[in-house]
Amino acid sequence: MPTPSRRFAGLRETGTLCPHCQIELRTGDDTAVCAKCGSSQHWDCWQSSDGCGSYECSTGRRPGPRNGDVLRVSLDDLDQARPLPVSRPTFAVGPIPISLRLDDDRDDSTPRTWNKLAIAALILSLLGAPLFGVPGLIGIVLGAVALAKHSRRQKGLGVAITGLLLGIADCIAWVIVLAFYFEAPGLAISLDEFEPDPAALKQLPPHIARSMAANVLVHSAAEWGRLRGEGLGSGVVLRIKDATALIVTNRHVVDPAFGENNQPDVPALNKMAKLEVKLLGQAAHPASVVWVAPGGIDLALIRVAVTAIEPQAAEWDDVPTLTIGDDVFAVGNPHGLGWSLTRGSLSQMRLNDFSGHETRIIQTSAAINPGNSGGGLYDKAGKLIGINTWTKDKRMAEGLSFAITFTTLLDLAPAEHELRAK
Template sequence: MAELRSNLTSRVCPACQTAGPVRLAPGQVCASCEAQAAWLKLGDGERLVIDREAIDAAVRRRQGEAAGEPLWRRALAWAMPAATLAAAAACVWCTVDVLSPRPIGPLAALFDGLTASARLATAIGAASFVLGVIALLRLRRRRWFRRLGVLACHLVAIVAGGTAAVIGALHWVALAGAGSSEYLAMPARMMGELPSHVRRIVDATVVVLAPDAEGDARMLAMSTGAVIAGDDQRAWIVTCSHVAMPYVAVGARHNARDAQPVWVALSDGREGRGAVRWTAPPPLDVALIELPVARPPEPVAIAADTSALGPDDPVTFVPNPYRSGWHVVHGKLLQRDTHHTPAGTYDLLFTDLPVIHGDSGSGLYDAHGRLVGLNTWTHLDEAGARGISLPSETMQVLVAAIRDGKLDQLDRAVTAPPRK
């Protein structure tokens, strides 16, 4: 039947032979020819009559309520624009939340908060985008394109929704792929029989989280450190300067007064906000952190001199426990490499320990559990990663301050005495 109707109709006007967009029934002419015929009739003496009632009815139809349309129906026409505008506002809020700085704190809470914000922005953004498209299609069907306010609400929902969905999805994917660490909180310490000096090394190991220069923890740096002193109310932790202040250029002066707070996780699971109290002069990469905590772990002792430590002597370190749990890695010293620096002359300690990214600031220990170095750099060769440590001579200022009980009075301008 539809095929028969298509064969009977035509897009070509039989009067003017012009093809138009509308199919015409047999004998029907186009709108232009109808208008021309109407005006030709007026030329035969007929008068042009203005139908006031028809005009008034058309005006009333456009005015809505004036035509007798209830107020609630007029208000209902704005329900969809109001919904799309509210969705756009929600998208803006979600986008701002995803991009807002985060204060330093527990890694698990930080990661969960960022992931939740990214998921919410993605979901609300996608919903707003779909709602805006549907509303725009309904607007086209009802021929309300001339209502610029309504059109603007729908377009804003589409733009804001698409932006929120893209930003949220990108952050969500980035967070999902950032899981280089198996743990987001301090794992349970290894059980079983351990030598007392190894147990002390494990207990004194900490994880340090540092924000950027503005205090934003979204791009935090994570590494390790060691407790070297403490009292009933606080612990003193040694780590690398580039761990405590990752936003300062390598080799530049690290001013502890300008440092942002850091977050420290102890081996027993306790966590807290710490403050950088002292940094060694460049190029020495040593920093001291104060952590307010009751009954801190037993500290490790710093060796006053490492000159007796030679090639093939046993050394030990504990990698970052957030990466894959607690491990005690034993190795040996490969060589000592003397370096002359503005801060003094020191022997860098090269070991066969697999020190990698995230292990900076961890302690290097001798066979007696004394801190003989600070793992600072990594050397990569055919055999894999090899650790490079600053010797404990670079921390003699800390040794003297611990001995005299003056860590809290440590002069930040004092340099470590060079090796003679």
């Protein structure tokens, strides 16, 4: 027997049946290729069988001569052969009895009935809108059951799907409505509860005491039908004249439509939120918006009656000197905690363009939180230098707060408000 070629099975050998074990060769198998017939087989099978196992090389697989009678068939025998009879079915082939048919193969003349569960699901889902959504939940269940049991003999597949989807829509809508309706009333408490300790205010240095007396708490409420949204912000008294205070705050505190896109158009003032403003030493009074800044700049002026003697107007310089590194402090109402003071430094001066209005922005490390919006940022002498407006998400950064410079308000506010006449 010639020596075989030993190799690892490749594409040519893979899938070939080993003539010894009748198992397919796999890629990478140790393979013997017969030099005589070219047959591929496992190397171990070649060794154990001492040679090639193919039909051509293995003489033991060839049929040997037979002893005994040999059956011979002549041409005459083939001519006399007759075909076998065709087997017949045991029953006649004909229409399948009606009792053996599937339901889906019934005659079209059979009337189709309505799926009553589908109809009930649709009706209950429609009732779920005015009836607090509970029928909508039942409609979802009935719609799902109707779909599961629906047959082609029934009408109402679309009705079941519609009832199911309407029920889901009912539930989602009522969840949203109830979320607004029963929203935590943390902002809906009386503003009279935010009065600071008078004894603590008397111990303050004059420049801080004046800044505290100029701070106000602004409560805004907007309604959309039965839905109501509320918020708390801050403001700074700029002038007190004829028992009326002129206050600066952020536009987003008083305008519910002023969102992240900062609409540049000046809206109708009668469409602003309903406002109540609490000044130091007096109860909350209704307030009105008298001006909003153009170009989407987040500033607004409001007016409110003054009945107490404690409120004072803030002080400022028309042309302040702002230097990076200066000490500053902020006064406002973070999270509704009225008349709170935080300290920091002037981190940087930045520029921002609002629809063609170049605006200077103060970056400060003083802590600014929700509720500080519209409050004052002061230099170390207690002079108003900015209106606190933005803060970075505290989950990502600390000490990144921003205020619009007060000179921006001086440049934009109409002369009738007499802000430069101080």
